[in-house]
Amino acid sequence: MPSPNQPSTGERRPRAMVIDRAWRGLGPGPQALSGPGGAPLTRTVKLIVLPLVVRPALRPELAADFLDARESERLDALIRESGAVLEATAQWFTLLKRTRRALGIVAGNPQDLYFQRCFELATERGAPGPGADAVARAVVEDVVDASGGRTVEALKEHLADAARRARLDAGLAAAWDGREAVPGAAGTxxxxxxxxxxxxxxxxxxxxxxxxxxxxxxxxxxxxxxxxxxxxxxxxxxxxxxxxxxxxxxxxPEVGRSASTATLPAPFDRTLFERLFTVLQASAHREQLPTVPELVRREVDRSxxxxxxxxxxxxxxxxxxxxxxxxxxxxxxxxxxxxxxxxxxxxxxxxxxxxxxxxxxxxxxxxxxxxxxxxxxxxxxxxxxxxxxxxxxxxxxxxxxxxxxxxxxxxxxxxxxxxxxxxxxxxxxxxxxxxxxxxxxxxxxxxxxxxxx
Known part of the structure; x- marks a missing residue:
């Protein structure tokens, strides 16, 4: 039975509208991730809803800007099913912002820095409970250390951690296995x-x-x-x-550890490190880029x-x-x-x-x-x-x-x-x-x- 938020006809609807209606249907729980009118913040959509809830690389039918009735219903269901995690994400975000202020940290946009980390915490731990203050402090300090500079050196340090590399490799494997290969292509x-x-x-x-x-x-x-x-x-x-x-x-794609401008392989053959290496090398305004941890997380699905x-x-x-x-x-x-x-x-x-x-x-x-x-x-x-x-x-x-x-x-x-x-x-x-x-x-x-x- 179709969700009350979705049409029962075959009309195509803007994906952004489907996300907006589904989000409002969650109620006040994820308020910290919403704007004054109740709609999800732009960064909420870009950093949480699309890459972590919808995951277009694994669900290519939901990657389009316009969705038919069946796809709209599927997207609505994904967001509603994630309601509890999104509410916990908002609670972690509020806690991390409070911890950030207590530590006197002012650099960087809190949404860019913490949104995806909060979603990870909500997924792994649920809502903040006993010991959450210590966890929040550790996360804030870790983000400060990891995002101190959007540089190749910072990227190298971020990918040097063996456990993190293993998680990234598993993410690459899952995203790659979820692809849809289709013979033939649209004409030109x-x-x-x-x-x-x-x-x-x-x-x-x-x-x-x-x-x-x-x-x-x-x-x-x-x-x-x-x-x-x-x-x-x-x-x-x-x-x-x-x-x-x-x-x-x-x-x-592999995770990778190093890169050289003189020996970069063809674009589709590059590692995660090599893809981001070129971005960090070429960016004249690096402050406009996401932090290094976020760059890496997004590049897993993008690659x-x-x-x-x-x-x-x-x-x-x-x-x-x-x-x-x-x-x-x-x-x-x-x-x-x-x-x-x-x-x-x-x-x-x-x-x-x-x-x-x-x-x-x-x-x-x-x-x-x-x-x-x-x-x-x-x-x-x-x-x-x-x-x-x-x-x-x-x-x-x-x-x-x-x-x-x-x-x-x-x-x-x-x-x-x-x-x-x-x-x-x-x-x-x-x-x-x-x-x-x-x-x-x-x-x-x-x-x-x-x-x-």
Whole structure:
């Protein structure tokens, strides 16, 4: 029998509305996690309800922004079944805030710091009872120690604890086993429509929102988990995963202990440590990131989610990026002409005007041995498979946005990211060519100098 909070028809409802109604139905118990009007706080939804109660990575049918009647009923039931734990979570949060004030701690947002720890306490211990004050003090002091800095060193220290690593590994195993691998994926017809519209200055496309609603990004991610994903790019010469993994099927993420910028594997093959290493290394405003313990906890489910991302708009941008990437043609060889869109023409025109690309094109067309010993030839080879570097950089950028909860609301904002990544890859290639030419020039001059008697 459907819950009184949910419709009995087949209409689709915003997930946020379903969560709001189910939460209000819990009554005053979790008041410390609610706003003045009784709705769950934004951080309550992001830090507790979605990752710890709903767990979209394990229940992909509840990951969409819009749910049908059956899915709405399931989500409502999950929240109602968690009512006692959520009430205990609110009680622990009140106690931890009081303990924090008594210790004179003012750094950090208490919701970011304690929400998920309080849920863990509520799950393991129930409501605060005898000895709760000592437990609260220990937790607050532990959080202070662990979140003293959002740095790679802090991440390394956090993951050095053997018991914590074992818990994280078990969480990764459970999330990975709960995936849904589905052969085949949504076509890229709508993606072409979006990219055609994005090529016009200031233009937007309703097809982007349609792709998000239809979960095209999730469909692609689940197809890549299948043993034989369908070819969605109309390019038999490129792998379906576009170089985001070195394997036919992405492997289960490991916890990891270290990382090196020079030896980072493909994005889907990275450990938990390596995924967060890139975020901490690249973040100019680290104070906007969650604390290190929260980063790690969230990354467990995220790393096992479709395309390694939570937000569907970011997953859809991966689909758009893939459609753009397989049509990149810096050398002007006529690759993928049939699938060209306005976005392709803009990016390819920019690439093909590059002096370094013109030289690489001459080398490629002539097929003569590279007189410099192969350095520039290797750079020319990068231009023959531009989709690899493009997709790698795009995923890292989208992952950083996902960690910061920075969704892409429309096609225009998605195009800003896609075009920005294309410019970044092009400029990086230009810098590498210049470095190679300087090195070769210095080597030639050194060889031309007369030897002393």
């Amino acid at each position: 017809g709508l993606a072409a429509e979006v990219l055609e519209a994005c090529g016009a200055a200031g233009a937007d496309s309703p097809a982007f929102a349609a792709m998000v609603r239809a979960e095209h990004g999730s469909l692609l991610g689940r197809a890549l988990w299948a043993a034989h994903p369908a070819d969605v790019w109309d390019r038999p010469d490129v792998p379906p995963h576009l170089g985001l993994t070195a394997h036919r099927v992405p492997p289960r 096992c989610a479709p395309l390694g991302l939570y937000d569907e708009s970011l997953r859809v941008t991966v689909v758009l990026g893939g459609r753009l990437a397989v049509g990149l043609d810096p050398l002007g060889l006529g690759t993928f002409v049939a699938g060209s869109t306005a976005a392709h023409r803009i990016v390819n025109s920019r690439w093909q005007r590059e002096a370094s690309v013109l030289r690489a094109r001459r080398m490629t067309v002539s097929l003569r041995p590279d007189p410099d010993g192969g350095v520039l030839n290797a750079l020319a080879q990068d231009l023959r498979t531009p989709w690899a570097a493009y997709m790698r950089r795009l995923w890292v950028r989208l992952h950083g946005r996902d960690v910061r909860d920075a969704a892409l609301p429309d096609a225009a904002s998605a195009w800003g990211v896609l075009d920005g990544v294309a410019r970044s890859v092009m400029m990086d290639h230009r810098a590498r060519v210049r470095t190679a030419l300087r090195t070769l020039s210095a080597t030639a001059e050194s060889a031309a100098e007369p030897r002393s008697a």
